[in-house]
Every structure is written in structure tokens, then in C-alpha cells.
Amino acid sequence: MVATIQEVQKDIIDEFVVFDDWMDRYNYLIELSNGLPEIDPKLKNNEYLIRGCQSKVWLNAEYADGKIRYTADSDAIITKGIIALLIRVLSNRTPQEIINTKLEFIDTIGLRQNLSPTRANGLLSMIKQMKLYAIAYDAKEKKN
Amino acid sequence: MANFDINKVRADFPVLTQKVYNKPLVYFDNGATTQKPLQVIEVVNRYHSELNSSIHRGVHFLSDQVTNAYENAREKIRAFINAEKASEIIFTSGTTMSINLIAFSFGDKYVHKDDEIIISEMEHHANIVPWQMLRDRKQSKLKIIPFDDQGILQIDKLPGLITDKTKLVAVTHISNTLGTVNPIKEIIRIAHAAGVPVLIDAAQSIQHTPIDVQDLDCDFLVFSGHKAYGPTGIGILYGKEKFLEAMPPYQGGGDMVDVVTFEKTTYNVIPFKFEAGTTNYIGAIGLAAALDYISSLGIESISSYESEISRYATEQLDALGEITIYGRAPEKSCILCFLIDGVHMADAGMVFDKLGVAVRVGSHCAQPVWQHYGIDGTLRVSLSMYNTKEEIDYLCQAVHQVKSMFS
Numbered sequence: 001m002v003a004t005i006q007e008v009q010k011d012i013i014d015e016f017v018v019f020d021d022w023m024d025r026y027n028y029l030i031e032l033s034n035g036l037p038e039i040d041p042k043l044k045n046n047e048y049l050i051r052g053c054q055s056k057v058w059l060n061a062e063y064a065d066g067k068i069r070y071t072a073d074s075d076a077i078i079t080k081g082i083i084a085l086l087i088r089v090l091s092n093r094t095p096q097e098i099i100n101t102k103l104e105f106i107d108t109i110g111l112r113q114n115l116s117p118t119r120a121n122g123l124l125s126m127i128k129q130m131k132l133y134a135i136a137y138d139a140k141e142k143k144n
Numbered sequence: 145m146a147n148f149d150i151n152k153v154r155a156d157f158p159v160l161t162q163k164v165y166n167k168p169l170v171y172f173d174n175g176a177t178t179q180k181p182l183q184v185i186e187v188v189n190r191y192h193s194e195l196n197s198s199i200h201r202g203v204h205f206l207s208d209q210v211t212n213a214y215e216n217a218r219e220k221i222r223a224f225i226n227a228e229k230a231s232e233i234i235f236t237s238g239t240t241m242s243i244n245l246i247a248f249s250f251g252d253k254y255v256h257k258d259d260e261i262i263i264s265e266m267e268h269h270a271n272i273v274p275w276q277m278l279r280d281r282k283q284s285k286l287k288i289i290p291f292d293d294q295g296i297l298q299i300d301k302l303p304g305l306i307t308d309k310t311k312l313v314a315v316t317h318i319s320n321t322l323g324t325v326n327p328i329k330e331i332i333r334i335a336h337a338a339g340v341p342v343l344i345d346a347a348q349s350i351q352h353t354p355i356d357v358q359d360l361d362c363d364f365l366v367f368s369g370h371k372a373y374g375p376t377g378i379g380i381l382y383g384k385e386k387f388l389e390a391m392p393p394y395q396g397g398g399d400m401v402d403v404v405t406f407e408k409t410t411y412n413v414i415p416f417k418f419e420a421g422t423t424n425y426i427g428a429i430g431l432a433a434a435l436d437y438i439s440s441l442g443i444e445s446i447s448s449y450e451s452e453i454s455r456y457a458t459e460q461l462d463a464l465g466e467i468t469i470y471g472r473a474p475e476k477s478c479i480l481c482f483l484i485d486g487v488h489m490a491d492a493g494m495v496f497d498k499l500g501v502a503v504r505v506g507s508h509c510a511q512p513v514w515q516h517y518g519i520d521g522t523l524r525v526s527l528s529m530y531n532t533k534e535e536i537d538y539l540c541q542a543v544h545q546v547k548s549m550f551s
Binding site for chain 2: 022078
């Protein structure tokens with residue numbers, strides 16, 4: 001059985017609980033960044049770019065069989081590690097699940113700083129963009 | 145350095161004693177804002193707790209006290225930059241507002257279609273965007289003095305840029321990214337030879353180097369309080385009397401008026417003509433306390449100490465290798481923008497942060513500078529009089545840690 005979004009968030013929180021040092025947390029994110037499936041290099045253009053002041057993020061969403069599959073990348077490694085977590089939580093879910101999810105894990109594992117509204121790294125805009133895709137596909141689904 | 149007691153200076157800044165993420169704070173973001181000494185904190189506290197009252201209005205005891213302190217602050221600022229008259233000192237909210245005031249007010253009076261404003265390639269956005277907005281209002285033009293890859297302003301290009309349509313040259317004294325100290329006296333001489341007034345952005349220089357507006361002969365000079373150990377939300381616009389008298393008010397409201405009827409309003413004299421509404425009078429008094437603090441240490445001593453630690457930081461970073469420093473002008477202030485080869489600036493900045501080292505990451509509000517080099521931005525270490533060589537050594541250790549994690 002596929003784990004629910006809440007279960008995945010809880011798993012992530014449990015994984016991070018063991019780290020009492022920031023460098024361990026960052027090293028784990030670096031490790032996760034290596035495991036992020038690559039985005040189609042053709043999509044790494046301005047159309048898919050979410051520009052931050054400090055780093056860039058590229059995001060794509062595809063819809064099939066009632067679920068959204070996200071792929072993404074960043075030029076900064078720690079940002080990429082956080083993206084890997086977001087994709088683990090939100091990818092391959094239905095639009096309704098994505099729309100209704102409160103992303104608590106980022107706060108709980110101490111990465112809230114990375115969601116600053118000053119668009120420093122593009123992550124907050126990326127989450128908004130992921131939700132917008134979900135709203136769009138949900139609307140499309142209801143129309144059909 | 146016999147007369148500069150770094151331990152005594154550090155003891156004046158309560159912020160510096162704290163730990164962040166359980167590590168001693170190393171504050172290297174002074175180009176963004178400086179910390180405040182007790183001498184400023186106490187004055188601001190005292191005015192808020194004992195002497196608060198709106199200035200220039202009340203006839204009562206408190207208002208009188210605060211009005212006097214506010215005008216004394218203006219006099220202290222006049223003396224600090226050696227302006228001829230206190231009425232040439234306008235209190236604003238900061239450098240950005242000062243430049244916007246000039247762009248609107250001077251621009252309204254003197255700049256028309258096809259007229260030109262000259263700025264440099266190394267300006268902060270605050271000395272670019274107001275001129276672009278003016279350009280769009282007036283169909284005027286914006287011309288740029290370029291810098292070379294070392295970060296040296298090519299002022300030999302300036303005479304060729306000036307025409308009979310040029311209305312103002314607006315340049316930074318010290319670049320907030322490259323650290324370049326520009327030869328403003330020479331720039332002013334060249335511009336004045338063609339009858340063109342000059343605005344100097346002193347946001348990154350007032351706290352580091354002596355400034356004498358009469359000796360420079362600049363027509364406008366602007367700076368912020370919070371980058372010079374003073375409170376936030378207060379800044380200075382110095383302007384020569386002949387321009388301030390001729391320029392129209394920027395904002396309308398209280399205190400800037402003489403007589404108001406529904407048909408017509410006549411304006412107050414300078415400096416009040418440009419100080420509409422309730423000003424940040426406690427900020428102004430706090431800024432004067434900050435300049436007093438600088439004077440008590442001696443700006444020459446501060447400058448000499450900062451040059452020493454800045455030279456040390458450059459040598460140590462160079463010695464590490466695999467580091468690219470942007471800005472190698474021979475005349476350079478204590479600002480160091482750099483990248484660690486093969487490491488994204490955001491990753492480095494995040495690790496520095498968790499090691500207690502506060503640096504700035506990104507374009508530092510000067511995107512055209514990074515367009516020159518074809519990069520998105522850098523890490524920026526901007527030093528101040530309370531930084532130490534030990535802190536720079538710690539930064540170098542942090543660079544090692546970053547390298548071991550990311551490359």
C-alpha cells in the first residue's frame with residue numbers, strides 16, 4: 001500500500017530527528033540531492049525557471065492516471081536536497097491530495113528559514129507553483 | 145594601531161557577545177547594516193522613555209527639549225561632513241529616500257526631454273532605479289561610466305559622456321560590491337568643468353573614511369544612519385543651498401509649509417521645506433550620537449584599522465586558493481565579494497550561517513555589477529571596526545568546511 005502524504009512527512013521528520021548538528025542535517029540533504037531524479041535537460045530553460053535572488057529552481061509537472069508527477073532541479077545543492085524531500089512528499093499524488101496538504105515537515109525539521117518570503121532561493125515560489133499545478137489539473141479534471 | 149583598542153570597541157556593541165546556533169556570532173554583514181553601540185542605544189532609549197514629543201509644534205517643555213536636540217543633531221551632522229550651513233542638511237529615511245528626493249525634485253526642475261543623467265556601472269539599485277523612473281517620466285537619458293574587470297571605474301570615459309544635455313552625474317563613493325573607492329574629487333572636478341553638478345552616494349563611505357563636502361565641492365551627498373552605527377529609518381541628504389532653494393518640495397504635509405489656504409500654499413524655508421510630516425526625530429538624535437561615537441574613536445583610526453583587517457582578509461582568502469575575489473582596485477574599502485570555486489554561493493552561505501558567520505549572499509542590490517562578470521552574485525564579507533583577525537581566521541576555517549562538504 002502506498003504511504004499517505006502524512007505518513008511520508010512523518011517518516012522525514014523521524015529521519016531528521018537523529019541529527020543534533022546542523023552539518024549532519026546539511027550532509028544528509030547533500031546526499032538526498034544526489035538521489036533526485038534528473039529533470040529533462042530540455043526543460044531547464046526560462047519557461048520552467050523559478051528565479052530566486054540566491055539560487056534558481058526549475059520545476060515541471062506532468063499529469064497521468066489522475067496523479068501529478070513533478071520533476072525539478074536547482075543550481076544549489078542544499079536547495080536541491082530540500083526539493084528532493086518536497087518531491088518525495090508531493091509527487092505521484094492526486095491534485096486533491098496536493099491541494100489539501102499542509103507541509104509541516106519543513107518547519108519541524110528546522111528548514112523554515114529556507115521558505116523566506118524574500119524569494120531568496122525560490123523554494124517558497126516552487127511550493128506555490130506545485131500547488132498551482134494541482135489546482136489547474138483539478139479544475140481540468142472536474143470539467144471533463 | 146596603538147590608539148585603537150579593539151576590545152574596548154567590541155565591548156560597546158552588545159549584539160556581538162551573543163551566540164547563534166551555539167557558535168559565537170561573527171558579524172560580517174556590515175555593508176547591509178552595522179550594529180549599534182551602547183552610546184546610541186542609550187540615547188534612543190532615553191528619548192523614548194523620558195523626552196519624547198513632536199518637534200517644532202508644541203510650545204511645551206518636552207517639545208522644546210526635543211526640538212533643540214533635533215536641531216543640535218542637524219548641526220552635528222553638518223560639522224561631521226563640514227557642510228557650510230546646517231540648513232543644507234535634510235533628514236530623510238535613508239540613502240534610498242535621499243536619492244529619490246533628488247530624482248523627483250531636482251529632476252522635476254532641471255531635467256527635460258533628451259537631457260542626460262550619468263551614473264556608473266557599479267551603482268547600488270538605489271542609484272539606478274530612481275533615474276530610470278525619471279527617464280521614463282521625462283523621456284530623458286541615462287548614461288553609464290563603465291568599470292574594468294579589476295573593478296576600477298574608467299573615469300577617462302567620463303569627459304566623453306558629458307554633453308551640453310548632461311544635468312547631473314550621480315556616482316557612488318565606495319562600491320557596495322567591489323569595494324572600489326572612486327576618485328570622487330576628480331569626478332567632481334571633471335563634471336564641474338562642464339558645469340554639471342554631482343551627487344555622491346556615501347552610504348558605504350561615511351562610516352569608513354573622512355568626508356568634507358566643501359573640500360570635495362560635491363553638490364549633493366547622501367548616506368544612511370543605520371550603516372554608520374545609527375538607528376534605522378534615518379538618513380541624510382546634503383545639498384548645496386543654491387540647489388535646495390531652487391528645487392520644489394518632494395512631499396507635501398505638515399511642517400514644510402508657510403501659509404496654507406485652499407487657493408495656495410507657500411512653503412517653509414530649507415531644510416524644513418523637504419521635511420514633510422513628523423520626521424524621525426529620535427532617529428536623527430540617535431544618528432548624531434553615532435557620529436559622536438565615530439568621532440570619539442577618530443575616523444582616521446577607524447579607517448586605518450579597517451584597512452589593516454581588510455588587507456589581512458584578502459591575503460588569507462587568496463592564500464586558501466580556489467577562491468575568486470571580485471574587485472581588485474588598488475583603492476579599496478573593507479568589502480570583499482567572492483566565490484568559492486565549484487561551490488554555489490547559496491550553499492556556502494547556508495553553511496557559514498550555521499557556523500555563526502553572517503555574510504550576505506546574492507547580488508547585493510547591484511545586479512549590473514554581476515552582469516559585467518556574467519555571474520548571478522557572490523558571497524559578501526563586509527568588515528567593520530569591531531571585526532578582528534581572529535574572526536577572519538574563523539571564516540577561513542568555515543571556507544575549508546564548505547569545500548569539504550561540496551567539492
